[in-house]
Amino acid sequence: MTPGDSDGETTERDGASTASGAAGTERDTGGDGRDADLVDALLDGEHRALARVISKIENRAPGYRDIVSRLHEHTGSASVVGVTGSPGAGKSTLVDKLARAYRDRGETVGVIAVDPSSPYTGGAVLGDRIRMASNAGDMDVFFRSMSARGTLGGLSTATADAVKALDAFGKDRVVIETVGAGQNEVEVVRTADTVAVLVQPGSGDDVQMLKAGILEIGDVFVVNKADMDGAGRTVADLREMLHMRDGDASGVGAAAGHHGVDGDGRGADANGAAGSDGPVGAAGDADRPDDATDDDWDPEVLETVATDGEGVGELLDTLDAHRAWLESSGRLADRERERHAAEIRHLLRSDAAALLERELDARGGVDALAERVRARETDPYAVADEVLAPLADCVGEGRETGDRSGDE
């Protein structure tokens, strides 16, 4: 009587969903035939298949690596925007409006919203979906909530893989939304081509906080709730800080910071044209010595009122401008390469760690070794050398004949 407790009951479904549905009810693991079917169903545009693939990615379910491998060749056409900011800055609401605006242009959209989970129970309430009111019932906006699940570093891999699934599915735009709280989240948002950082007005401390990590990754800064008091001040603070950032990076950019803090930045930057903040070809910064390309992207500061959609058009234009700059300057390929390099490294690290974990188990487990260290029979460095020895030998042997290029 219940759909849940009757696993064997149904493999038949209505004709619309073939492979994807069936994949859900079968229980055995492995079997890449089924995974291949699932990928085919995803490429055919079946929502359920896409949803299931993302679940497998999230769960690190058996076979997920094979699935992602199969998807890879179909990716590369979506442009990916990351939206980050402190809790309550209005990310979800803005993402909702952004998705609506993309839809109005006839583009399809995928959204991945990352929320923290409790480190104690692993549970989470994923509330970003509540704000997706503008796109209710529109299946061409594929919205997916993901929880951080406390897996350090793993989250960025899972997010990047989920983006690939949306990309392969054929989404024109993918938006990643995450709380800009820590290293983990910064990693996540790095999987995007363009990063928008949201800031609330009147939060001087907030802007200060941005210095640590988030300021560096933003391509576009959005002061949301710009109808609140103090919005102009926040815009000015941000501009000043961004100039400082440029100064740090190039050593000469400080000069660009001298255009003063005009108490009210609001309204002055209709389309980011204000002062020296123009996106492309900002002449003032053209003479940096250590930058080969003289058309660096200068981060923009925009204002929005997400709740009524004010400023969303400008944001869209700026995101497009950044995308165009990425393409024309060759930075898109650079970023992609960097991303894949990080991916490869990350996979290697976690795979190698798993390999070593097995080696540890074979040697009686880490606890026994720790006890030996505690008894001063040996020391951690010696243990590490010992455990690593077989692996190092293997790698060394393989290298003997070939050239060694990969060590750092």
Added chain:
Amino acid sequence: MSTQEREERTVRCLIAKVGLDGHDRGAHVISRAFRDAGFEVVYSGLHRAPEEIVQAAVQEDVDVLGISILSGAHNTLVPKVIEGLEEYGAFDDTLILVGGIVPDEDREKLLEMGVAAVFGPGTPMSETVEFVREHAPDRR
């Protein structure tokens, strides 16, 4: 860490408020209880249409769909949700629960439709959590 990842699959739930009633206290309480039980809970927000619930359940790939209705409109709203889930091939492996005030004669009808359980007022939270643990579809 990696072994733990492999062994424990997180149960995903959608707690949905469908239709016009604006009483979401129960939905909030159950969301928190599920969260504290270690589930991942997607909360729909108030006043959702059946299509929105279907969209959310399909896209979020939830194991459990908990529909909270206090308006008495369950006989029209629940079938619409179920139809939508069927359309996307999501009906058979989603555990559907209904919470709220449902007369006994309607309860039977809902169960026949494919609702796994109906939880009325005063149901202990632990009972609902336990039910989900036992019946959440295994769908690897």
